[in-house]
Amino acid sequence: MGDDPLKSVTQGVTLGALEWTEQKIKDLVKQFQNRQLAFIKSADNIELVKEELRSSEFSILRQFIPKKTKYSIQIQMGLALRRIANDQPRAMELRNRIQRTFGDSGLHVAEITQIGLTNQLLTRLVGLYPKPEEVTNKFLYFLDHIEDLAIFVRNDSVPSAIASVILTRIESYTIHLMILFGSGYATNVVLDVLKQIEDHQRKYVIEILREGPQIAAFTFTPELGAKISHWSDPIYTRPES
């Protein structure tokens, strides 16, 4: 939207430029008091929010996220972060605001949404659980425990330590699935972690998603993996080194 007063705002129609006068302010206040208008700094933010609200991705996600919950806002903010990713100062400001308001866990919900993993998680839950309420419950459970169930791997992370954490948590948390994510040099660390999990006698089910410099992997217990047997196999193929 920017500063162009003639560009349409949100879905509405531009009504044109008005001169700022005392009388105009008083007239606008009357309309405000009649709940006919709102005052905003500029249309940028409201337009951004409305675009996300109308997106097909959020339309699907919101079916499984109760309204007026922090997760609904965090997911919207993740989608907003994705949309403004090229405007780094604005994206950083929003990230900081999400963190101040919701803490690290809230920021992580937004971040996994930004990189498309919330969507991917929902797709897998829909495949695993036939009842929508089950999907919602599992989805919320995952988000409630995101700090433990979604691991952001760094390039200095120790693969064996992360693999050990995953093997413990995937068994102890009742959702029995975990997400790993890494970017850039951390991609190789993620692959090392997955190799160690793959070699485990329990035969965990692993699905890898790669996009550009990013890698994400869903890991499931074998019992859960059996429920998704319609997936092609082998699900995990170690890339040639």
Place this chain on the structure above:
Amino acid sequence: MATSGDAKLQIVSIKDMPSDLKLLLLKELGLGVGEDGVITKDGSQVLDKYTDQPVQIENMAIFPGSTVVLDDNPLSIASYIEEYGEV
């Protein structure tokens, strides 16, 4: 200034509104400005209800109903829409 909107609510951008008229706007709404931002009639600082941060006059958004004064940022706007419905 530009105005726009749909059948529900007209949106008025006050980005280019002169400062003195922003003060008038606040006064007409029973608000004012203190050292740290927008204040109520009794001098209390107005905090964005969703982020708990003080609202600054240069970055405020004001929605009708019970005159909800927010910081104009995506998180607060999304939270408002979530609570009150699309504007």
